[in-house]
Amino acid sequence: MSMPPRLAPHAFWQRLDEPGTYPSAPDTLYHDAYPASLPDGRQLLLPLRKLPGSGGGALASLIINQASFEVEDALADIMAQQWCAEAPDVVVGVPTLGLPLANAVARRLGHQRLVPLGTSRKFWYTDALSHPMRSVTSPDSGKTIYLDPRMVPLLQGRKVLVVDDVVSTGSSLAAVLALLKKIEITPLGISVAMEQGTRWRSVIEQSERVRGAIRSPLLEAAGRGYVTSPEQQEAP
Known part of the structure; x- marks a missing residue:
C-alpha cells in the first residue's frame, strides 16, 4: 500500500480527515506525508522531514503554530x-x-x-x-x-x-x-x-x-519512499 496525497507545504496541518481516509498499515509506503490518528480515529496528515545525517531516515513533523x-x-x-x-x-x-x-x-x-x-x-x-x-x-x-x-x-x-x-x-x-x-x-x-x-x-x-x-513513528528509506522503522514502531 502507498500514500496517495501530495500536499503543498503550506497545506499541511490544516484539516482533520475522517477515519480510514489514508492507509496506515505496517507495510504502507509513505512518500511525503504520514497520517497520525486521533483517539476517535480521525486522521491528521503530517509532512515528512528527512533527518540530517540519518542515512535516509525521516520523521513526521508537527508545527503547531502553523496549524489551523x-x-x-x-x-x-x-x-x-x-x-x-x-x-x-x-x-x-x-x-x-x-x-x-x-x-x-x-x-x-x-x-x-x-x-x-x-x-x-x-x-x-x-x-x-x-x-x-x-x-x-x-x-x-x-x-x-x-x-x-x-x-x-x-x-x-x-x-x-x-x-x-x-x-x-x-x-x-x-x-x-x-x-x-x-x-x-x-x-x-x-x-x-x-x-x-x-x-x-x-x-x-x-x-x-x-x-x-x-x-508517529520514525521512518526509514525504502525505494522511493519510507516505511516504519522496525525498532521505532508506535507504542501500544
Whole structure:
C-alpha cells in the first residue's frame, strides 16, 4: 500500500480527515506525508522531514503554530481530557511551541493562568533556575531553559502538569525535568500533542507519565519512499 496525497507545504496541518481516509498499515509506503490518528480515529496528515545525517531516515513533523485553529483545538481537547481526572493544579508551558498548547490546556482545565518557562534570559533570572537544552529540530543551536524566580511559589506543593508540543529524543523535556528538580518539583505528568517515535522513553524519567494526543513513528528509506522503522514502531 502507498500514500496517495501530495500536499503543498503550506497545506499541511490544516484539516482533520475522517477515519480510514489514508492507509496506515505496517507495510504502507509513505512518500511525503504520514497520517497520525486521533483517539476517535480521525486522521491528521503530517509532512515528512528527512533527518540530517540519518542515512535516509525521516520523521513526521508537527508545527503547531502553523496549524489551523481547528487542529490546535482538537489536540488541546484531547490533551486536557487525558489529564482532567487527575486534576493538575498548575500547567507549566515549555517554549516555544509548547506555550500555545499550554495556554489552551490550562484554560480547558479551568485554570486562570499558567507558568511559562523561557529561553530568553531576563535580567532578573538566575543561573540557579536554568538548565541547558537541545531539541531534535534545532540540534546545533544550544539553548538554556529558565524558570522565572517569581513563579516558584506557584509550583511548590502543587500538582504540576508539563505541556509541550512534541517529544522526540526526550532531551528537551529531560532538561525541563532537571530544571524543576532544582526546586524539588516532580511533575504529575507530561502532556504532549505528539509522541514521535520511542527514543525518548529511555531518556525521560517516569516515561510512563507522558501522554500524547497523537503518535508517529520514525521512518526509514525504502525505494522511493519510507516505511516504519522496525525498532521505532508506535507504542501500544
